[in-house]
Amino acid sequence: MKNTITILSIIKKQDEEKTKGIFKNVIEKFWNGDLSEVLKIGKPNQIPNQLLFALEVPKTNAVEVIKQLTYEGVAIVKNDPSIKTAVNEANFELENQQASTIQRIKKEDALKNKLLKKGEYSIEELAYLKDWQLMVDVALNQSFNNIDKSRKIKELLPEVLNEAIEKEIELGTRSLGAAKNSIEKLVAITENETLKRFHFTGSIRKAGHAVINFCKEYPKDLIGDLIFLSNSSSTIPEINVKSFLAFYNVIKDDLEKYDYEIIVATRHINTRALDTVHSASVKLDPEEKKLLQEGIEFFKKKRLSL
Structure with a gap:
């Protein structure tokens, strides 16, 4: 049984070097390997100015790699049920993270406005705002x-x-x-x-x-x-x-x-x-x-x- 899975992504040609950098940083988190050995780049038919990135990764790392790439804004082709699940999970986590960030910013802004009105900051409030x-x-x-x-x-x-x-x-x-x-x-x-x-x-x-x-x-x-x-x-x-x-x-x-x-x-x-x-x-x-x-x-x- 094959112990690797191929992750596909279609990107704009002008983003090639930037995306290579993202892929390199992501795989280095999980194993020591040369990017050129696991990443193949091709030109998909009938899609001008686009490149197809094919990254072969061990199945044991696949979910985390997919999530990390998704976090970095790389659009993954959902051509496999396990890949689709990992991408959906990553997007869900990102949405939750963004929602939490928005809530935190609103809380900080509200706190600052309140403090400005009363003109004083407690040690605890300052420690929170950082x-x-x-x-x-x-x-x-x-x-x-x-x-x-x-x-x-x-x-x-x-x-x-x-x-x-x-x-x-x-x-x-x-x-x-x-x-x-x-x-x-x-x-x-x-x-x-x-x-x-x-x-x-x-x-x-x-x-x-x-x-x-x-x-x-x-x-x-x-x-x-x-x-x-x-x-x-x-x-x-x-x-x-x-x-x-x-x-x-x-x-x-x-x-x-x-x-x-x-x-x-x-x-x-x-x-x-x-x-x-x-x-x-x-x-x-x-x-x-x-x-x-x-x-x-x-x-x-x-x-x-x-």
């Missing part, structure tokens, strides 16, 4: 009126911030557009003056390094954010220095490609601050120290030629 910016605002306003409440909020903040950062790190890995959205939210953390005043250095550092990593992944598109963070007075020195190092490391081997960015950086990056205040307070290994000095000297010379 809105770090709201928590920071409330903690700041309570600092003199209710020191104990402010202290409790500050105790909750690290976990809430960590969840927010981890969420953006996960979302940002999906695409360039997703990375841009995540960077915007992560920069809000790494540049938050109140978090800096509250000494949440760990959260600021983690958010900042996440931004740097996204910029290194998409240097041509996101390198401007490295210039911005290199020169930001709102974040911590470590992020200033590490952003500058990442920026210089990208541009130094292809100066022509990054000619415009180099001009912008030359005009705006404060090399004096990087060379004195920031570098003195940031631990760097010998290679990083060498790269920092090389980068600072490079921009000092460039500034003379402007």
Whole structure:
């Protein structure tokens, strides 16, 4: 008896690479295998601009694979009773999940509206909402009126911030557009003056390094954010220095490609601050120290030629 089942899906030709990525991610959750060994791609007759994906999977994993593909928006051909059942179950679960999400959002919106009217948030309400910016605002306003409440909020903040950062790190890995959205939210953390005043250095550092990593992944598109963070007075020195190092490391081997960015950086990056205040307070290994000095000297010379 055959121990595998073939899962069929008809997709648009322009979605081929995207769908391959989805299939690859899904099968990696269940077994170690090369996608090319289990996925066959063909062109169905009489259906222009469409491709037929045929994925052969072990029967033991079939239901979960079908569900995962359905969750990801892949339309599965219901050519087998077991496949039809799995797809229907996945769609049912998705509908329930969406309904739960809608209910949760409505509950949160109602709670926020109610709280706005009465003007106060309890610790329990803040813990439920998990809105770090709201928590920071409330903690700041309570600092003199209710020191104990402010202290409790500050105790909750690290976990809430960590969840927010981890969420953006996960979302940002999906695409360039997703990375841009995540960077915007992560920069809000790494540049938050109140978090800096509250000494949440760990959260600021983690958010900042996440931004740097996204910029290194998409240097041509996101390198401007490295210039911005290199020169930001709102974040911590470590992020200033590490952003500058990442920026210089990208541009130094292809100066022509990054000619415009180099001009912008030359005009705006404060090399004096990087060379004195920031570098003195940031631990760097010998290679990083060498790269920092090389980068600072490079921009000092460039500034003379402007």
